Amino acid sequence: MLPTSTWALRKASPPKIRPWVSFVASYDPGHWVCGGGVVHVVVAGCGSTDHRGTLEYPGRTVTLEPAEGEVCANCSMTGDFGNCDMYKAKLVKLLWVLWVLAMRVSNITFGRAQVAPPPLDRAWWKMGGLAAEKHIQYILTVEKRKDDFISVVMEHLRMSGAYWGLTTLDLLEKLDTVDVDEVVSWVMKCQHESGGFGGNIGHDPHILYTLSAVQVLALFDKLNVLDIDKVTNYVAGLQNEDGSFSGDIWGEVDTRFSYIAICCLSILRRLNKINVEKAVSYVVSCKNLDGGFGCTPGGESHAGQIFCCVAALSLTGSLHHIDKDLLGWWLCERQVKSGGLNGRPEKLPDVCYSWWVLSSLIMIDRVHWINKEKLVKYILDCQDTENGGISDRPDDAVDVYHTYFGVAGLSLLEYPGLKAIDPAYALPVDVVNRIVFGR
Amino acid sequence: MESDEDEVMQRVPLSERPEWSDVTPVPQDDGPNPVVPIDYKPDFVETMDYFRAIYVADERSSRALNLTAEAISFNPGNYTVWHFRRLVLEALDIDLQVELDFIDNIAKNNSKNYQIWHHRRWVAEKLGTDAADKELEFTKKILSADAKHYHAWSHRQWVLLALGGWEDELDYCRELLEEDIFNNSAWNQRYFVITRSPLLGGLEAMRESEVSYTVEAILAHPENESPWRYLRGLYKGDTQSWVNDHQVSLLCLRVLNTKSNFVFALSTLLDLLCHGLQPSQEAKDVVAALEMSGTVEPDSDLAKSVCFILEHVDPIRANYWRWRKSKLPHAT
Numbered sequence: 001m002l003p004t005s006t007w008a009l010r011k012a013s014p015p016k017i018r019p020w021v022s023f024v025a026s027y028d029p030g031h032w033v034c035g036g037g038v039v040h041v042v043v044a045g046c047g048s049t050d051h052r053g054t055l056e057y058p059g060r061t062v063t064l065e066p067a068e069g070e071v072c073a074n075c076s077m078t079g080d081f082g083n084c085d086m087y088k089a090k091l092v093k094l095l096w097v098l099w100v101l102a103m104r105v106s107n108i109t110f111g112r113a114q115v116a117p118p119p120l121d122r123a124w125w126k127m128g129g130l131a132a133e134k135h136i137q138y139i140l141t142v143e144k145r146k147d148d149f150i151s152v153v154m155e156h157l158r159m160s161g162a163y164w165g166l167t168t169l170d171l172l173e174k175l176d177t178v179d180v181d182e183v184v185s186w187v188m189k190c191q192h193e194s195g196g197f198g199g200n201i202g203h204d205p206h207i208l209y210t211l212s213a214v215q216v217l218a219l220f221d222k223l224n225v226l227d228i229d230k231v232t233n234y235v236a237g238l239q240n241e242d243g244s245f246s247g248d249i250w251g252e253v254d255t256r257f258s259y260i261a262i263c264c265l266s267i268l269r270r271l272n273k274i275n276v277e278k279a280v281s282y283v284v285s286c287k288n289l290d291g292g293f294g295c296t297p298g299g300e301s302h303a304g305q306i307f308c309c310v311a312a313l314s315l316t317g318s319l320h321h322i323d324k325d326l327l328g329w330w331l332c333e334r335q336v337k338s339g340g341l342n343g344r345p346e347k348l349p350d351v352c353y354s355w356w357v358l359s360s361l362i363m364i365d366r367v368h369w370i371n372k373e374k375l376v377k378y379i380l381d382c383q384d385t386e387n388g389g390i391s392d393r394p395d396d397a398v399d400v401y402h403t404y405f406g407v408a409g410l411s412l413l414e415y416p417g418l419k420a421i422d423p424a425y426a427l428p429v430d431v432v433n434r435i436v437f438g439r
Numbered sequence: 440m441e442s443d444e445d446e447v448m449q450r451v452p453l454s455e456r457p458e459w460s461d462v463t464p465v466p467q468d469d470g471p472n473p474v475v476p477i478d479y480k481p482d483f484v485e486t487m488d489y490f491r492a493i494y495v496a497d498e499r500s501s502r503a504l505n506l507t508a509e510a511i512s513f514n515p516g517n518y519t520v521w522h523f524r525r526l527v528l529e530a531l532d533i534d535l536q537v538e539l540d541f542i543d544n545i546a547k548n549n550s551k552n553y554q555i556w557h558h559r560r561w562v563a564e565k566l567g568t569d570a571a572d573k574e575l576e577f578t579k580k581i582l583s584a585d586a587k588h589y590h591a592w593s594h595r596q597w598v599l600l601a602l603g604g605w606e607d608e609l610d611y612c613r614e615l616l617e618e619d620i621f622n623n624s625a626w627n628q629r630y631f632v633i634t635r636s637p638l639l640g641g642l643e644a645m646r647e648s649e650v651s652y653t654v655e656a657i658l659a660h661p662e663n664e665s666p667w668r669y670l671r672g673l674y675k676g677d678t679q680s681w682v683n684d685h686q687v688s689l690l691c692l693r694v695l696n697t698k699s700n701f702v703f704a705l706s707t708l709l710d711l712l713c714h715g716l717q718p719s720q721e722a723k724d725v726v727a728a729l730e731m732s733g734t735v736e737p738d739s740d741l742a743k744s745v746c747f748i749l750e751h752v753d754p755i756r757a758n759y760w761r762w763r764k765s766k767l768p769h770a771t
């Protein structure tokens with residue numbers, strides 16, 4: 001099996017047709033790129049990060065539009081081959097050639113390729129733009145700080161804190177610094193007899209922390225410790241008559257909970273336990289005149305809610321309910337002069353929207369409408385390069401939440417050295433491959 | 440947050456209060472060797488240890504109610520404490536008007552907290568339609584400090600739908616927009632009112648007056664994204680009327696004639712052209728004038744020219760405008 005992690009579509013200008021394959025080192029030492037020089041063919045349906053399906057709703061193919069005057073002259077696939085020797089590399093190359101050949105012979109064309117903007121400038125990586133080591137240290141020590149107001153307000157949402165911190169570590173390829181058994185046994189102690197998880201030991205169950213718990217277990221490939229039926233019964237039990245979801249037994253309704261339920265059940269492969277049709281129609285009922293979504297019908301469009309709704313529709317194979325061009329335009333209007341993204345018109349930019357806006361744009365295939373270079377620069381400007389961590393805006397105080405969203409945003413932007421993250425599941429792509437496709 | 444901490448400093452530890460002498464605190468269980476140990480402040484730890492004790496014992500008493508208030512003042516996000524507080528409130532049959540005052544107080548410093556709003560709704564729901572005025576007043580107070588407060592708007596919409604009070608809502612939107620015409624939340628609320636208020640007769644009945652209102656707002660600040668989207672929303676499900684309404688194309692031309700802040704005017708013109716608007720000579724002239732003032736190559740196809748100009752004046756979204764251009768039907 002070819003190791004897949006991300007897709008990179010490279011522009012060749014002037015367009016050149018290279019009939020076979022090239023095999024070049026990527027931007028990242030230890031990684032190689034198998035380049036296929038097939039004009040107008042996107043090798044799709046094979047694990048594009050933005051079109052992942054679930055078992056119930058198999059992967060959708062890439063349908064990307066061409067920008068005028070440009071052709072895709074090089075689709076490449078990067079993979080982590082480790083420090084492989086040339087023998088192994090040649091084998092991969094051979095497999096690639098065969099694959100491309102097979103595609104051509106069977107004349108499978110999934111559509112013409114969108115030409116992405118040129119790959120991100122290598123210089124950023126070379127300059128050490130992302131202070132990865134510092135961020136790792138920050139995450140590993142963040143909860144040990146004494147007398148910190150944050151430690152008090154974090155207490156009840158420690159499960160989400162764990163998810164943010166651990167996912168960041170995984171994207172930075174440092175998850176192995178954490179003791180798996182300790183995390184797993186703590187997570188399981190947060191489970192309530194109803195099947196749901198609380199934000200910490202002894203806290204009431206809530207759907208928010210149930211998803212975080214499931215995501216954390218998925219990161220460690222430990223979903224097998226769960227009584228799947230028990231958890232999924234809890235989640236399914238929160239669906240209301242109109243298709244919406246409550247957050248817990250107290251009945252607060254919000255499209256956030258629709259996403260959480262659908263994502264959780266998708267990871268656990270039990271989407272069949274809810275009424276998907278009604279769940280989708282509730283989400284669609286929250287669509288606004290600007291193409292965005294709010295928390296309830298009539299609620300103002302907000303990038304965070306849009307992520308939830310788009311991802312819920314994506315995971316249920318229902319993206320056709322979205323006016324992609326209208327929503328895509330609204331989302332790309334969120335980019336302000338500094339390069340950062342805001343969550344609503346006339347609001348300040350914030351690093352967390354690098355995730356909410358960006359992942360939504362990727363799910364609806366419109367991410368090339370924003371200026372990626374400027375956004376990368378904005379996120380990097382929000383780093384604390386001395387003590388690690390990322391903040392909402394340059395020079396503000398850092399926290400785990402924004403550190404996660406900053407790193408996840410960079411991952412979506414294919415920043416070198418980071419694992420790819422899935423925009424709908426909000427988990428690294430290799431984790432999603434493992435749990436959803438059994439690879 | 441600072442004021443909370445001051446209060447905490449002067450507090451008498453629960454272990455020294457006689458009314459708590461019969462309770463054995465239950466410490467937090469982080470496991471034997473916690474992965475992510477949190478060092479909490481001692482006061483917080485003590486309060487939570489006592490809370491755990493009454494929570495486990497399911498003691499629904501007035502001292503339990505007071506303890507939840509203390510725990511909430513440390514961390515208003517702790518949903519378990521709020522849940523338990525509701526159980527106690529139900530058991531004690533407390534006057535819920537007093538509870539609203541309690542929430543008012545907590546909300547002063549923590550209005551972005553989901554739990555507070557959820558709790559507030561629970562109380563208001565119990566109080567019924569009588570609570571409508573008070574709830575609208577409460578959200579108004581929050582919105583006077585932060586007019587785009589997402590939770591407050593969400594609560595306000597719920598109050599209107601569940602408890603009523605639509606009478607002054609359009610006026611309220613007008614007030615907020617007078618204060619800040621860029622307030623997207625107020626525009627959204629305005630749309631909510633004209634489409635959902637049982638008193639106004641619906642979108643079509645409101646269209647004429649709303650279009651004039653919006654046109655004025657746009658002319659005052661043509662760079663304002665919200666009214667442009669609102670204007671389009673007024674013709675929801677009736678694209679033909681939108682294309683044929685001279686007010687819309689005239690508005691675009693008036694803004695374009697000023698040659699400044701015209702991105703939304705130009706993009707609206709583009710949308711109109713894409714939906715079949717036959718451009719007037721004036722439209723062609725005004726676009727040509729914009730081409731002359733920039734470095735954009737003139738094009739015989741008006742829509743194409745518009746895309747060129749947009750790509751030029753809105754470079755951060757150049758890829759979007761290029762895509763729009765690629766989607767245009769080929770000129771004959």
